[in-house]
Amino acid sequence: MSRTFLMLVRRDLLLARRQGGGSLLSITFFVLVVSLFPLGVGPAPETLERIAAGTIWVAALLSVLLSLDRMFQADLEDGSLDQLALLPLPLSLVVLAKTIAHWLTTGLPLTLAAPLLGLLMQLSPDAYGALIAAMLLGTPILSLIGAIGAALTVGVRRGGVLLTLIVTPLYIPVLIFGVSAAEAAAQGFSYSAHMLFLSAILSGAIVIAPIAAAWALKLALD
């Protein structure tokens, strides 16, 4: 069972590598959106520093949103979702494996790119640790919640907009705790409370999201 699970993660990583684009596209989008802000609001360091963490988080959130719609759709279209549903493995674990692969190809690269964008946005030196730690905890939540939206809209033609409408409100808590962790750290306060809140959301999402998404996928297969 755990071997099947790991095989599934490797399968999705192999497909992401072979089909290309997915991961690189999200990162490029992330970098482009953030780099628009110094152009848009002007290069004054104090202005940029004020909005740095928020901008980086919003851009990361949008990049994840962009990558969600193909999460299950490609598998539904070519019939491989049928084959995945017929593995001797609960569908919720199939979803979890695909979500992990999704995070490894979007959330993790976004987190690694964030410090560079922090430089561009004049992020306060004290805030880097908090930003990265919060993104490491927060981006898996984005993938997990996104999986529910992706599963709900998998059968909808051009469901990308609907997916965005469903998922964006659910991303708000992550955004709030993620940004305020970096801001607390920038002002020299402890940000452990934010980390605990993010950990709590992550623990809940790991349990609930795969089950919810699996239910939605079963409806799509029926």
Added chain:
Amino acid sequence: MADAPLLQGRNLAALRGERLIFAGIGFELDNGGLLKLTGRNGAGKSTLIRMIAGLVAPFAGSLHWNGAEVSRDREAFLADLIYAGHQDGLKTALTATENLDLFARLRGTSDRDAVAALGSFGIAELADLPVRYMSAGQRRRVSLARLLMTPARLWLLDEPLTALDTGAIAQLGSVVDAHRDGGGMVIAATHADLPGQPGSVLEIVPPADADLDEDLDVDGDMEDAW
């Protein structure tokens, strides 16, 4: 329950939207058996196959495997089943061999030779070609080669002959025969004749008043079925 048939469907019924597609379908299948599903387009052949696989929940009726209801131990049933749907379920970015190996490994099998499986369908030379560059018939052959990649007693084939040429149809016939000689079972939905040893035929006929869409309170066939 030793003398009960290995696979048994009892009074199965399917509802799509608000329309009863079929009702009172029953069948039995034992080691070495072949069940051919026939019926006009839209009669519910694919739905019945997906229902046996567990992808579609039955509106009524039950499915028994080894004397116990399938829902009791779904994972044991799934481990013994391969479904070849009318979609190929292949990843076009991967080669034929990669697709087959992935399928086998996900099911915990690693000792089967993908090239040999492709050879049984006459396309061993396409083993390293990405599926993207293959024709519909070649894709179908790769998808059918999955049947040989992992041991499973029950094969569910939905329109397996689509896009196949006469050579491939004969090859599928001999693969199916070999599977049945080894004690395997096959359920195939098809209009054309599957070559090889004959099996039993189940014709799916719509319930008597299926035309009355709004009238779900069916009698006649349904009454007999229950």
